[in-house]
Amino acid sequence: MTIIGIDLGTTNSLVAIWQDEKAQLIPNALNKFLTPSVVGLNNDGEIIVGEIAKQRLETHSDITASNFKCFMGTHKILKLGKKKFRAEELSALVLKSLKADAEAFLNTEINTAIISVPAYFSDAQRKATKAAGQLAGLNVIRLINEPTAAAIAYGLHEKPENCTFLVFDIGGGTFDVSIMEMFDGVMQVNASSGDNRLGGEDFVELLIKEFIHHHDLKIEKLKSKELAKLHASAEQCKQQLSTQPHADMQFQAKHQLLTLQINRDQFNELSKPLLKRLRAPLERALNDADLNGDELDAVILAGGASRMPIIRSLASKMLGLLPTSHINPDQIVALGTAIQAGLIQNDDALKEIVLTDVSPYTLGIDVINENSYESDSQIFYPIIERNSSVPISRSDLFSSAHNNQPQINIGIFQGESRHVRNNIKLGELNINIPRSPAGKESIEVRFTYDINGLLEVETLVISTGKKKTIVIEGNPGVMTEKEINQRLEALAELKIHPRDKLENTTLLARGERLYENSLGEKREIIGELLQQFEAILKSQNIEDIEKMSSKLKDIFDDIENDSPLC
Numbered sequence: 001m002t003i004i005g006i007d008l009g010t011t012n013s014l015v016a017i018w019q020d021e022k023a024q025l026i027p028n029a030l031n032k033f034l035t036p037s038v039v040g041l042n043n044d045g046e047i048i049v050g051e052i053a054k055q056r057l058e059t060h061s062d063i064t065a066s067n068f069k070c071f072m073g074t075h076k077i078l079k080l081g082k083k084k085f086r087a088e089e090l091s092a093l094v095l096k097s098l099k100a101d102a103e104a105f106l107n108t109e110i111n112t113a114i115i116s117v118p119a120y121f122s123d124a125q126r127k128a129t130k131a132a133g134q135l136a137g138l139n140v141i142r143l144i145n146e147p148t149a150a151a152i153a154y155g156l157h158e159k160p161e162n163c164t165f166l167v168f169d170i171g172g173g174t175f176d177v178s179i180m181e182m183f184d185g186v187m188q189v190n191a192s193s194g195d196n197r198l199g200g201e202d203f204v205e206l207l208i209k210e211f212i213h214h215h216d217l218k219i220e221k222l223k224s225k226e227l228a229k230l231h232a233s234a235e236q237c238k239q240q241l242s243t244q245p246h247a248d249m250q251f252q253a254k255h256q257l258l259t260l261q262i263n264r265d266q267f268n269e270l271s272k273p274l275l276k277r278l279r280a281p282l283e284r285a286l287n288d289a290d291l292n293g294d295e296l297d298a299v300i301l302a303g304g305a306s307r308m309p310i311i312r313s314l315a316s317k318m319l320g321l322l323p324t325s326h327i328n329p330d331q332i333v334a335l336g337t338a339i340q341a342g343l344i345q346n347d348d349a350l351k352e353i354v355l356t357d358v359s360p361y362t363l364g365i366d367v368i369n370e371n372s373y374e375s376d377s378q379i380f381y382p383i384i385e386r387n388s389s390v391p392i393s394r395s396d397l398f399s400s401a402h403n404n405q406p407q408i409n410i411g412i413f414q415g416e417s418r419h420v421r422n423n424i425k426l427g428e429l430n431i432n433i434p435r436s437p438a439g440k441e442s443i444e445v446r447f448t449y450d451i452n453g454l455l456e457v458e459t460l461v462i463s464t465g466k467k468k469t470i471v472i473e474g475n476p477g478v479m480t481e482k483e484i485n486q487r488l489e490a491l492a493e494l495k496i497h498p499r500d501k502l503e504n505t506t507l508l509a510r511g512e513r514l515y516e517n518s519l520g521e522k523r524e525i526i527g528e529l530l531q532q533f534e535a536i537l538k539s540q541n542i543e544d545i546e547k548m549s550s551k552l553k554d555i556f557d558d559i560e561n562d563s564p565l566c
């Protein structure tokens with residue numbers, strides 16, 4: 001059985017495999033390792049995924065979707081024209097594309113995968129990731145936490161002697177911190193923390209807000225295509241600020257070109273509230289691991305947003321260590337998923353390695369606090385505390401509160417607050433009990449948190465001995481098996497743009513975007529080139545197509561390097 005490892009990112013996704021005693025990245029149809037997590041429809045109504053869809057984000061924003069990972073495990077509907085999708089389905093289309101890349105590369109059918117998820121992903125988000133795999137025709141045998149994957153890739157690559165290190169993983173939409181210890185081949189996660197609503201995209205939003213404020217624009221009046229263009233300019237500005245002291249944002253309003261120059265100091269100032277949010281999980285992880293920053297041997301960066309100098313300096317200021325990035329931060333998580341695949345397959349080269357992980361948050365139930373001063377008397381009763389090693393199983397006894405009570409109803413929550421209203425509700429349990437005086441009946445509630453970070457709950461009514469494994473109900477974001485099957489049928493009807501045409505159609509999409517963003521002579525030249533290319537594509541002469549496509553790539557590269565907007 002071949003198992004692929006997938007880093008399903010907010011912005012980009014990668015697929016890798018354990019082969020010839022090492023983790024190897026698999027290239028996509030464009031011969032690149034990064035596949036943008038962008039899905040769209042082309043003009044023939046076919047599904048397009050990756051770079052081609054990314055090129056059309058600005059020009060066809062109404063039929064293209066990105067950043068949908070942050071809606072996994074919610075009922076949010078995303079539209080591509082008239083077609084409606086859940087985030088799981090769009091993620092499934094990305095996974096399908098990666099599966100096809102792996103199948104083409106390995107020349108065999110692939111049905112099994114390991115997918116990485118942010119450590120701080122909730123139960124619903126994890127289940128959604130599994131559902132996305134199922135919708136893509138993949139049996140997801142393991143979900144691995146992204147910072148843990150990054151840590152094993154680092155551990156295997158650098159082979160440090162016994163050491164303690166921190167993984168600082170910030171992608172497009174999520175932020176995770178994990179503290180790992182390595183001793184005699186055992187890689188143990190000591191603490192994990194994070195924020196699953198914080199990532200590089202928030203820095204882009206900051207720049208957009210600043211631009212809108214500076215030019216007194218009304219965001220609600222901007223069309224989706226205009227917003228997409230402003231977003232692209234802010235994204236480019238943010239990335240340029242990673243390597244240069246200042247960068248420009250531009251936006252073509254109705255009658256004039258609006259611009260704004262931002263320098264690093266201004267960007268740092270704007271980013272202060274986000275930096276504050278990044279500090280809290282770092283402090284919590286160190287606290288939980290009972291460590292000071294200066295007790296760490298290394299800091300490893302993962303995720304595209306870790307390229308920002310402010311992130312690097314925050315990490316070094318707080319931890320007193322310069323972060324290492326020996327492994328490309330875009331690739332480190334995918335490499336780790338492939339190593340996990342090797343571990344599951346008991347590969348000889350990995351025999352000495354044992355990996356253990358922890359639950360990143362506390363899981364518990366609501367109980368009545370009769371002495372509460374507040375009107376809300378429901379308080380949180382932790383059953384599995386955060387940073388317990390997984391898999392773990394813990395139970396507790398709970399009694400009836402009223403005379404003749406027919407049921408004990410319990411809410412299941414994830415979070416750290418004493419008040420359940422501040423925590424995330426995962427579901428409800430309604431357990432029938434014999435009617436008796438208050439306090440007479442009791443049930444045992446057992447929480448089992450598996451290696452994938454998924455929760456199972458079992459109850460036992462003590463007086464009757466009745467046991468029940470509970471499928472957690474009332475978690476509104478989770479797809480049911482029936483819904484998954486229905487959506488599987490719907491997805492099977494979608495036409496997918498052929499993989500072998502992707503290289504040329506992506507080039508055309510890039511040309512269309514450059515055409516829209518250019519003016520005058522440059523626009524004319526791009527228009528003529530596109531016309532020529534279309535004619536050559538029609539002729540189907542492979543040699544001519546290759547020649548023209550290589551020429552076009554060079555010209556488009558020159559145009560993009562020349563103009564910040566294109």
Ligand code: AMP
Nearest residue numbers: 011012171172200201242303304305307
């Ligand atoms: P990932 O989810 O790991 O693919 O990370 C994607 C995030 O990294 C996005 O928010 C990107 O804008 C951000 N990113 C990628 N490259 C850079 C860069 N050079 N400078 C700043 N942010 C970057």
